[in-house]
Amino acid sequence: MAESPAGQRSGSPLGDRRLYLCTPDRPDLAEFLAACIAGGVDVVQLREKELEAGPLLRRAVVARNVCAAAGVPFVLNDRPDLALECGADGVHVGQDDAPVALARRILGERAVIGLSTHAPREWDAADDTADYFSAGPVNPTPTKPGRPGTGLSYLEYVSGHDRGLPWYVTGGATPETIPAMAEAGARRFVVVRYLTESPDPEAAAGRLRAAIDSYWAAPA
DSSP: OOBOTTSOBTTOTTTTOOEEEEEOOOTTHHHHHHHHHHHTOOEEEEOOSSSOHHHHHHHHHHHHHHHHHHTOOEEEESOHHHHHHHTOSEEEEOTTSSOHHHHHHHHOTTSEEEEEEOSHHHHHHOOTTSSEEEEOOSSOOTTSTTOOOOOHHHHHHHHHSOOSSOEEEOSOOOTTTHHHHHHTTOOOEEESHHHHTOSSHHHHHHHHHHHHHHHHTSOO
16 A cells, blocks of 8 residues: 555554553543543553453443544454453454454454564564554563563664554653654654653653654655
8 A cells, every 4th residue: 555754554544643651551541541632642542451351341441432432443452252241442462362364354344453572583573464563662571470561673774674564562662762762763653651650741741742652754
């Protein structure tokens, strides 16, 4: 498919969405998501490793409702079956999760399916029937215990080996780290702790969005 100036595949279901929140469940989930979206988040993933299927499904419905009201895609981590049941827009899978092809069969052609990558060999072998990839984590993160950071060199590799799909950098996105990531080729960013640990997530999202938007027009 044709490439846009910003590097995304024409017709991508994520379009130019560039600030992607990945969050665990929390007691104030609905209020937290609404604040982040008001600040500029335009994709949301619920990533909760501790809940069993039933409780996770109920919390996913809460997140889906907030995102649907705001017109923001909602993605569930790991579980295409629960994504289907809760009416999510899609699912994000890792290298050791259900394959992209299976997620596609479960959720259908219109679903948004993302795939994590952490190294050049995974990038090169990634299933390009996905709708987007993630690349990282650039810096080690407690959300991925035991996984070392890839450094900026992986972003440079990904940027130089275009797969024709949007990709989001993971691992330590803050207004201070975004310039270096952008110089390495990133234009879309996954955020976790900068928002989940903020006392004012709307303002924090606004700062991130401003930093990201300043680089969007530059070629990736």
